[in-house]
Amino acid sequence: MKSFLLTAALAAFAVTAQAQTPPAAAPRAAADQIATKKGPLTVQPITHGSVVFTWNGKTIYVDPYGGAAAYAGLAAPDVILITDIHxxxxxxxxxxxxxxxxxxxxxxQAVADKLPAEYRAQVRILRNGQRLDTLGMSVSAIPMYNLPEAADAPHTKGRGNGYVLNLGGKNVYLSGDTEDIAEMRALKGIDVAFVCMNLPYTMDANQAAQGVLAFKPRIVYPYHYRGQNGLSDVGSFKKTVNMANKKIDVRLRNWYPVAQ
Structure with missing residues (x-):
């Protein structure tokens, strides 16, 4: 009887331990660090349109996607930014x-309407053009949409947000799913930009390059570059940008370390 009870207890412990074991980390690109007035900004590519920033003791998740393994070993988020309903x-x-x-x-608002009710108390809604100051940073909501504007476009104006974060004096732009709209081209003082390029949902690499050449960020990461026909040619994007403006630091990182 004692032997049976011991066996049962060990089995129960094994099941509990297995349930508490965190998921193994998925492969991901190495993190970058960018200096700010309040210490380094760590940029950790995750996958597709998802990135994690660590800055001034805070952790920011952008469009968390890809399962828990993609975030294994990273600090829990203090802020989560979500751009769109897709x-x-x-x-x-x-x-x-x-x-x-x-x-x-x-x-x-469109994302807030679709979030599970359990998150309702945590949500702060920003509409295009609005700004939030919190935790020592600012978050500004920027339009993101398809051209030409149409009611049946994958991304209609006003539904989703791109974002500009101010982190220790550095302005960080996250394009979300957009084309090279006038609001993107008019951006000023962007230090770091994350710009999408995947057909047919957003824009191709050349269109993205022309948008970047218009607003001239100091550093740009092409991200969100998997489309219906595979990965966009980010090498061509870099070449087009740097042929016209060698001062823009185009940083190519592997946002798809695991086939998806």
Missing amino acids: GDHLDPKTLAALAVGKALMVVP
């Missing part, structure tokens, strides 16, 4: 698998 930006399964209970969620 599943590669608003991913309830990934949110449910992460420790997001203490995070402020900054989202457009």
Whole structure:
């Protein structure tokens, strides 16, 4: 009887231990560091349109997507930014698998309408043109949409948000799913930009390059570059940008370390 009880206890312990074991980390590109007035900004590519920033003791998740393994070993978020309602930006399964209970969620209204009710108290809605100052940073909502504007476009004006973050004096632009719209081209003083390029949902590499050449960020990361026909030619993007403006630091990173 004692032997049976011991065996049962060990089996129960093994099941509990297995349930508590964190997921193995998925492969991801190495992190970069960018100096700011309040210490380094760490840029950790995750996958597709998702990136994690660590700055001034805070952790910011952008469009958390790809499952818990993609975030294994990273600090829980203090802030979560979500750009749009599509599943590669608003991913309830990934949110449910992460420790997001203490995070402020900054989202457009369309995302707030689709978030599970359990997050309602954490949500702060920003509309295009609005700004939030929180935790020593500012978050400004920027339009993101398709051209020409149409009611049946994958991304209509006003539904989603791009974002500009001010982190220790550095302005960081996250394009979200957009084309090289006038609001992008008119941006000023952008230090770091994350710019999408995937057909047919946003724009091609050349269109993205022309947009970047218009607003001239100091550093640009092409991200969100998987489309219907595979990965966009980010090498061509870099070449086009630097042939016209060698001062723009185009940083190519592997946002797809695992085939998806």
